[in-house]
Amino acid sequence: MSVLSPEVKALLKDPDVFKVLATVDDKGHPHVVFKNHKIDLLDDGTIVYAEVIESSHTNSNLIHSLWFDKHVAITVKGRDGTSYQIKGKVERYDFVSNLFREYYRKLRARKGPDSELSGLWYIRPESVKDETPSVRRAEEDTKHPFFRHLDRELVAA
Amino acid sequence: MGQAGNDLSVKELIVKYPDYPRITIIKLDTAYRGVQVTAAAVAQAEQDGAIFRAPEAKEDDKGEGELVFGGAQFRDGSIVRGLEDSISVKKYHLQRIGNPYTLDIVDGKAWLLDGEKKVEPVFFTPVPQFYGKTTSRGIPMNKVVRGSSNVLGINVYNYCYFWKHKLACQYCGSVQNFTTKNETHTEASLQDIYETVNEALKEQGRWTSFAFIVGSDPQGERPYDREVEEIIKVSRTLQRVFGKRPFPLRLISSAVPQDQLLRYRDAGVTAIEPHLEVWDKQLFNIICPGKAKFFGWDYWVNNAIAGVEVFGRGNVCSQFVCGAELSQPHGFKDEEAALRSNFEGAAFFARHGVTTSANILRLAQGSLFYAQKQKHPSLEYVIRLTKGLHDIRRQYHLGVDCNDFKRCGIHPDTDLARLFNHEVEV
Ligand code: SF4
Numbered sequence: 001m002s003v004l005s006p007e008v009k010a011l012l013k014d015p016d017v018f019k020v021l022a023t024v025d026d027k028g029h030p031h032v033v034f035k036n037h038k039i040d041l042l043d044d045g046t047i048v049y050a051e052v053i054e055s056s057h058t059n060s061n062l063i064h065s066l067w068f069d070k071h072v073a074i075t076v077k078g079r080d081g082t083s084y085q086i087k088g089k090v091e092r093y094d095f096v097s098n099l100f101r102e103y104y105r106k107l108r109a110r111k112g113p114d115s116e117l118s119g120l121w122y123i124r125p126e127s128v129k130d131e132t133p134s135v136r137r138a139e140e141d142t143k144h145p146f147f148r149h150l151d152r153e154l155v156a157a
Numbered sequence: 158m159g160q161a162g163n164d165l166s167v168k169e170l171i172v173k174y175p176d177y178p179r180i181t182i183i184k185l186d187t188a189y190r191g192v193q194v195t196a197a198a199v200a201q202a203e204q205d206g207a208i209f210r211a212p213e214a215k216e217d218d219k220g221e222g223e224l225v226f227g228g229a230q231f232r233d234g235s236i237v238r239g240l241e242d243s244i245s246v247k248k249y250h251l252q253r254i255g256n257p258y259t260l261d262i263v264d265g266k267a268w269l270l271d272g273e274k275k276v277e278p279v280f281f282t283p284v285p286q287f288y289g290k291t292t293s294r295g296i297p298m299n300k301v302v303r304g305s306s307n308v309l310g311i312n313v314y315n316y317c318y319f320w321k322h323k324l325a326c327q328y329c330g331s332v333q334n335f336t337t338k339n340e341t342h343t344e345a346s347l348q349d350i351y352e353t354v355n356e357a358l359k360e361q362g363r364w365t366s367f368a369f370i371v372g373s374d375p376q377g378e379r380p381y382d383r384e385v386e387e388i389i390k391v392s393r394t395l396q397r398v399f400g401k402r403p404f405p406l407r408l409i410s411s412a413v414p415q416d417q418l419l420r421y422r423d424a425g426v427t428a429i430e431p432h433l434e435v436w437d438k439q440l441f442n443i444i445c446p447g448k449a450k451f452f453g454w455d456y457w458v459n460n461a462i463a464g465v466e467v468f469g470r471g472n473v474c475s476q477f478v479c480g481a482e483l484s485q486p487h488g489f490k491d492e493e494a495a496l497r498s499n500f501e502g503a504a505f506f507a508r509h510g511v512t513t514s515a516n517i518l519r520l521a522q523g524s525l526f527y528a529q530k531q532k533h534p535s536l537e538y539v540i541r542l543t544k545g546l547h548d549i550r551r552q553y554h555l556g557v558d559c560n561d562f563k564r565c566g567i568h569p570d571t572d573l574a575r576l577f578n579h580e581v582e583v
Contacts, residue, residue, distance in 0.1 A: 055578035056578075067178035067180065067181075
C-alpha cells in the first residue's frame with residue numbers, strides 16, 4: 001500500500017505547486033533544488049523526476065543514491081501553506097521506455113521542440129512527514145513541552 | 158572468477174569494495190559468465206519491441222542482421238553484458254567462465270537470475286524503429302546503420318589491414334568483421350546512410366550521438382589515408398543531414414596526423430578514439446604489432462595529445478584493454494605492477510586532456526590470446542583498475558561524455574563518470 005495520502009498525491013501531481021528535491025553526493029554534500037513541474041506521480045505510487053540536464057549535480061547524486069542505496073527527500077508545498085516531506089529510494093533511471101518517450105513528447109509540446117529530457121528517475125516513497133508549520137508546532141508542543149518558551153503560555157489563546 | 162581458484166566471489170567483492178557500485182560488479186560478472194535468455198523472456202522481449210526479425214528470417218535464424226535483440230538494461234540504465242551469444246547474431250565465440258546467468262520472467266517482470274536466485278530486475282531495450290525499413294534502392298536499413306540504446310553506429314570501413322597481414326592485435330577476435338570486406342563507399346552506399354539516418358531521426362528522444370567504427374588501414378600516400386577518406390565521406394554525408402548544425406560524432410579509428418584531424422573536424426567529427434590498447438611500450442609492441450609497425454607507440458600517444466588541441470579536453474579517448482597487460486609470458490607477473498603501469502598511462506594522458514576507457518579483456522575465438530589459452534583478469538583486478546582510472550579522471554576534472562554508459566556502455570570505468578559529470582571542466 002502506498003505511504004502517500006490522497007492529499008500528498010494531489011500535491012505531487014499538481015505541476016504548479018512548489019516541489020523541492022534534496023539529494024546528497026558521494027562526498028556527503030547536500031544539494032537542494034526546486035523542481036516543481038519536473039516531479040510527477042505515477043498511478044502505482046512511484047514518484048517520477050524528469051531530469052533535463054544530464055551533467056547536473058542532481059543527476060550525479062541520484063545515481064549515487066541508486067548505486068549505494070541512499071535516501072532522497074522531496075518537499076511539496078501547496079498554495080495554502082500545507083507542506084509534506086517525502087523520503088524515498090531511487091529505483092531506476094530510464095531513458096528508453098515508452099513512458100520516457102511520452103514525457104519527452106509532452107515536454108516538447110509544452111516547452112518547444114528544442115527542449116531536452118535526459119532521463120526519468122523513479123523514486124519509491126518510503127515515508128511522509130507533515131511539515132506544515134502549524135501542524136509541526138502543535139506536535140512539538142505536545143511531545144516536547146520542555147522545549148517551549150514560558151512566555152508563550154501567557155499569550156491569549 | 159575462480160580461474161586461479163582463490164579469487165573472491167561477487168558477493169565477497171561487493172562487501173570488500175563498498176564504494177564500487179554493486180550493479181557494475183554484477184555487470185562485469187555477466188560479461189564473463191554470459192547470460193542465457195529463456196523462451197518466456199524472449200516472448201516478453203518481443204512484446205516489448207526488443208526483438209527485430211528481418212522479414213526473411215527463420216525462427217532459429219542467427220545469420221547476420223536477420224534476428225536482432227535490442228538487449229536489456231539494469232536499473233541504472235547501464236547495459237546488461239554477456240548477451241552477445243544469447244539469441245542474437247552470433248558473431249564470434251567468447252570464452253565464458255563458470256555458469257551463465259539466466260534472464261527470465263518472474264511474476265511478469267524480467268529478472269537476471271543466478272541459478273534460482275533473483276539478482277536484479279532488468280528492462281528490455283527496444284530495437285530502433287527504422288529496422289525493417291529499406292532505402293530507396295531496397296537495402297535493409299538495419300544493415301546500413303546500427304542503433305544501440307542511445308547511439309547510431311556506422312561501420313565506416315570493414316577492413317583491418319593488420320588482420321590481412323598477420324599483424325592483428327593479439328586479443329582481437331574480429332577476424333570475420335574486418336577481413337571479409339575491403340570496399341570503399343560509393344555514392345549509392347552514402348545515399349543509403351543519408352536515408353537511414355533521416356529515417357532514424359524520426360524516432361524522437363532516442364539518439365544522442367553517432368559512432369563510426371573503422372578498421373585500421375595504414376595504406377595510402379600518408380598514414381592511414383584510405384581510412385581518412387572513407388571517414389570524411391561518411392561524416393560529410395551526416396553533414397548533409399544536419400546542414401550547418403553541429404552533431405556529436407566520435408570516431409573509433411586510427412591515429413592520423415594533426416592536419417588530417419583538422420579535416421575530420423571540418424567534416425563534423427567531434428571526438429576521436431585512437432586506442433593505444435596497452436600503455437607499457439614493450440608490451441604494446443608485442444600485443445599490437447600492427448600499431449607498433451604503423452607507426453609506433455610514440456606516434457599513437459602523440460596523436461592522441463594532438464587531438465586535444467583540435468577537439469578539446471575529454472573529446473579524445475584512448476582505450477586500454479584491461480587484462481592484456483597480464484598476458485604471459487611477456488606481460489606483468491605482478492598485478493600491482495600492472496595497475497601502476499595503467500595508472501601511470503591514464504595520469505599521463507589526463508594531464509594532456511586525453512581521457513581513457515578500459516575495455517575488459519574477454520577471450521574471443523579467433524584471437525591469438527584465445528589460441529594461447531591466456532587467462533581473463535580476475536574481477537577484483539578489473540574493479541581495482543577501473544576504479545583507479547575513474548579516480549584519475551575525476552582528479553583531473555576530465556569528462557568522457559563521448560564514451561560513457563549511454564554512448565557506449567561497455568566500460569565500467571566510464572560508467573562511474575556519472576558520479577562527477579557536474580565537476581567536469583572543458
Ligand atoms: S583491434 Fe587491432 S586487429 Fe582488431 S580490428 Fe582493431 S586494429 Fe584491427
